[in-house]
Amino acid sequence: MGVAAKIAPSMLSSDFANLASEAKRMLSLGADWLHMDIMDGHFVPNLTIGAPVIESLRKHTTAYLDCHLMVTNPLDYVDPMGKAGASGFTFHVEVSKENWQELVQKIKAKGMRPGVALKPGTPIEEVYPLVEGEHPVEMVLVMTVEPGFGGQKFMPETMEKVRVLRKKYPSLDIEVDGGLGPSTVDVAASAGANCIVAGSSVFGASEPGQVISLLRKSVQGAQQNN
Ligand SMILES: O=C(CO)[C@@H](O)[C@H](O)COP(=O)(O)O
Numbered sequence: 001m002g003v004a005a006k007i008a009p010s011m012l013s014s015d016f017a018n019l020a021s022e023a024k025r026m027l028s029l030g031a032d033w034l035h036m037d038i039m040d041g042h043f044v045p046n047l048t049i050g051a052p053v054i055e056s057l058r059k060h061t062t063a064y065l066d067c068h069l070m071v072t073n074p075l076d077y078v079d080p081m082g083k084a085g086a087s088g089f090t091f092h093v094e095v096s097k098e099n100w101q102e103l104v105q106k107i108k109a110k111g112m113r114p115g116v117a118l119k120p121g122t123p124i125e126e127v128y129p130l131v132e133g134e135h136p137v138e139m140v141l142v143m144t145v146e147p148g149f150g151g152q153k154f155m156p157e158t159m160e161k162v163r164v165l166r167k168k169y170p171s172l173d174i175e176v177d178g179g180l181g182p183s184t185v186d187v188a189a190s191a192g193a194n195c196i197v198a199g200s201s202v203f204g205a206s207e208p209g210q211v212i213s214l215l216r217k218s219v220q221g222a223q224q225n226n
């Protein structure tokens with residue numbers, strides 16, 4: 001048995017003007033988590049949503065809100081995101097070298113689950129101390145595109161990081177994010193990813209529920225073959 005599969009549609013590809021109904025639609029189609037991309041227009045060249053929108057959405061659902069913080073100063077977001085009702089708080093290792101221990105402790109103190117993300121060009125060794133620390137992160141998000149935008153092409157060269165991580169940490173949640181869909185998920189699942197973020201492939205499908213179930217079957221199938 002592997003680590004539980006979590007399929008997380010990226011709400012970045014949803015109709016933001018109808019966020020609550022889009023979220024409910026995804027959950028009714030079998031989504032486990034809702035992936036929320038928080039971008040500050042500085043760490044990445046795009047600006048999306050922040051704590052006020054998470055707070056609004058939280059009034060409509062009890063679902064796990066898997067928040068991916070693409071921001072330069074993640075520490076500034078811990079209190080507001082905690083109050084807003086975020087479930088997971090995943091910050092980037094590239095901007096937290098100096099203060100990740102404080103960050104992780106504060107995230108946990110606010111009742112959220114800490115995770116660390118890394119860009120395609122960042123070496124995997126950089127997250128080891130965070131997974132093995134006294135206050136460890138509970139998920140590693142391996143970016144499979146450059147962060148900033150949905151709808152980009154999956155980068156297969158990032159899979160070596162997933163393989164290395166899975167070998168080293170058999171029970172860790174490993175999330176992949178960017179360009180995942182029916183044609184790329186098998187590679188990620190067999191490398192060892194168990195949390196699959198998918199935006200354009202889910203929201204752009206005529207049958208999003210079928211895509212969600214296919215993504216889940218891919219993770220489960222890969223785990224049975226291992
Ligand atoms: O974090 C990001 C982009 O920076 C992602 O969560 C994307 O929103 C995923 O979208 P697709 O690549 O699946 O369309």
Ligand SMILES: [Fe+2]
Pocket residue numbers: 010035036037068177197
């Ligand atoms: Fe994301």
